[in-house]
Amino acid sequence: MALFVSTFINKVDRKGRVSVPASFRSALSAQPFAGIVVYPALTSAAIEGCGTAFLEDLAASAEASFDLFSPEQDDLNTLIFASSHQLAWDPEGRVVLPEEILAHAHITEQAAFVGKGRTFQIWEPDALKAHQAEARERALKNRPQLVLRRPETK
Amino acid sequence: MALFVSTFINKVDRKGRVSVPASFRSALSAQPFAGIVVYPALTSAAIEGCGTAFLEDLAASAEASFDLFSPEQDDLNTLIFASSHQLAWDPEGRVVLPEEILAHAHITEQAAFVGKGRTFQIWEPDALKAHQAEARERALKNRPQLVLRRPETK
DNA sequence: TGGGAAATTATGGGCGTCAATGGATTCTCA
DNA sequence: TGAGAATCCATTGACGCCCATAATTTCCCA
Numbered sequence: 495m496a497l498f499v500s501t502f503i504n505k506v507d508r509k510g511r512v513s514v515p516a517s518f519r520s521a522l523s524a525q526p527f528a529g530i531v532v533y534p535a536l537t538s539a540a541i542e543g544c545g546t547a548f549l550e551d552l553a554a555s556a557e558a559s560f561d562l563f564s565p566e567q568d569d570l571n572t573l574i575f576a577s578s579h580q581l582a583w584d585p586e587g588r589v590v591l592p593e594e595i596l597a598h599a600h601i602t603e604q605a606a607f608v609g610k611g612r613t614f615q616i617w618e619p620d621a622l623k624a625h626q627a628e629a630r631e632r633a634l635k636n637r638p639q640l641v642l643r644r645p646e647t648k
Numbered sequence: 649m650a651l652f653v654s655t656f657i658n659k660v661d662r663k664g665r666v667s668v669p670a671s672f673r674s675a676l677s678a679q680p681f682a683g684i685v686v687y688p689a690l691t692s693a694a695i696e697g698c699g700t701a702f703l704e705d706l707a708a709s710a711e712a713s714f715d716l717f718s719p720e721q722d723d724l725n726t727l728i729f730a731s732s733h734q735l736a737w738d739p740e741g742r743v744v745l746p747e748e749i750l751a752h753a754h755i756t757e758q759a760a761f762v763g764k765g766r767t768f769q770i771w772e773p774d775a776l777k778a779h780q781a782e783a784r785e786r787a788l789k790n791r792p793q794l795v796l797r798r799p800e801t802k
Numbered sequence: 803t804g805g806g807a808a809a810t811t812a813t814g815g816g817c818g819t820c821a822a823t824g825g826a827t828t829c830t831c832a
Numbered sequence: 833t834g835a836g837a838a839t840c841c842a843t844t845g846a847c848g849c850c851c852a853t854a855a856t857t858t859c860c861c862a
Contacts, residue, residue, distance in 0.1 A: 505813070509847095524720035529654070536788060549651055566790040569783040576762045576780065578653045580671070584848060586812080587823050659823070663837095667822050739839065741821080 496521055498609035502617055505604055512605050518614060519587050529582035530589060532616065533574055534598040541591070541599050541616035548613070577612065580592065585613040591616070631632070650675055652763035657773055658722070659758055664750075665742040666759050672768065673741050675699075683736035684743060686770065687728050688752040692779065695745070695753050695770035696728075702766060703732070 514530060514613075522530065527546045535542050556571050581589040591601065599618055606617045617625065642648040668684060676684065676699045687773040706725060734741040745755070753759075753772055760771045764779045771779070 507814065511813085514818085516811060536784070545649075549765070553651055556765060566786055572764060572789045573780065573783055573787060575651075575653055575764050576655050578763070580653050582848085584654065589815085590847080629845080659826065661826095665823090670821055740823085742823090744837090 496524075497611050498607075498614040499611075499623075500609050502603055502607045504607065506591070506596075506601065510521055510590045512583075513586070513588050513590060515607050516587065518607060519583070519611070527580065527582070529580060531578055531580055532591070532595055533578040534595060535615065536573075539599050539618070539621055540625075542613060543603075543616055544613045546580070549575070567614055591597075650678075651765050652768040653765075654763050655776075657758055658761065660745075660755065664744045665738070666745060667740070667742050670679045670741065671760050672761060673737070680743055681734065681736070683734060685732055686732055686745070686749055687768065688749060690724070690727070693753050693772070694779075695749055695755075696767060697761075697770055698767040701736070703729075729795075733783040747796055 498521055500515075500517070502518075504513045504515070516624045518530075522545045525545050525547060525624055529546075530543050531546055531549055532541050534540075551582070552571055554569070554572065579592050579595065583589045591605070596602075599616060601616070601618045602620060604619050606619045606622045608615045608617060608622065621646050652672055652675055654671070656672075658667045658669070660666050672684075679699050681700045681702050684697050685700060685703055686695050688694075689696045706728070706731045733746050733749065735745070737743045743757070750756075753770060754775060755770070755772045758773050760773045761773060762769045762776065
């Protein structure tokens with residue numbers, strides 16, 4: 495499988511290590527770098543996660559044409575690269591989340607890995623519950639639109 | 649890994665030496681020159697950094713076609729080459745930043761190495777914070793949804 | 803179909819290695 | 833020969849690797 499699906503809640507041990515779910519690891523097994531890339535989500539107290547391919551695409555498009563990218567987009571790329579961390583996992587499949595990243599998501603003892611297709615997120619479990627409750631409410635309200643919407647495939 | 653990612657804050661000792669982050673060094677391990685290239689950023693109080701390969705690409709594209717690069721861009725390249733410094737690192741991976749470069753970025757005790765993909769920057773830590781806060785605000789204001797956009801990987 | 807047996811995964815902890823840093827010593831060239 | 837620069841050495845603290853254990857899950861076969 496090449497997609498991140500489902501939710502896994504794993505423990506953060508006293509050394510700060512967390513097991514990356516096995517299915518996530520196998521989804522990334524094709525890439526050369528044995529690990530994940532994480533950066534703080536801009537609009538929520540969560541951590542964005544992905545493979546190295548994402549960053550390479552970002553770098554490629556950024557240098558391909560400066561005209562395609564607005565200063566704002568450039569800001570964004572800058573922020574993402576600057577606040578990203580390449581985390582190699584150990585032989586057991588664990589990574590240590592950097593302090594600043596943990597703080598951003600208020601993670602202390604447990605981390606919830608949430609599959610989002612081609613990317614994933616890491617949440618503090620309780621914060622995730624709250625976030626999902628909101629999302630659920632919004633979804634119910636906007637149901638008519640959701641039903642009509644088509645998945646965008648490229 | 650061939651990209652400069654993440655941010656590292658290292659100390660400048662009394663002899664002016666700074667450790668180049670290990671991950672940056674390994675990103676440059678393929679090139680023949682054991683060191684980095686730095687030049688003052690044109691629009692901010694920061695230092696631009698890259699490997700020799702990037703400079704060569706810059707030179708190549710500048711002379712390959714004047715249509716791709718405007719006269720202004722050509723001026724830019726001239727400025728960059730003129731004010732560039734090739735800094736070899738010592739056996740421990742440290743470089744000495746030239747006085748004029750340090751002054752331009754107001755660096756005294758600490759230097760923040762900021763990954764930007766194929767290049768990186770060096771900032772005075774506090775100045776970097778301020779700059780990132782601005783960038784973050786601009787990015788959020790203009791198009792938060794850009795964050796969600798992601799090129800597909802195959 | 804109902805057990806086990808084996809493989810996989812999550813978790814804990816010990817230990818060696820390496821990166822960052824500071825200082826001393828040697829080298830080089832004017 | 834002296835000053836600046838480059839190399840060498842020494843410390844410490846973090847990180848990666850190894851092994852051990854436990855809790856699953858998968859698989860095999862009676």
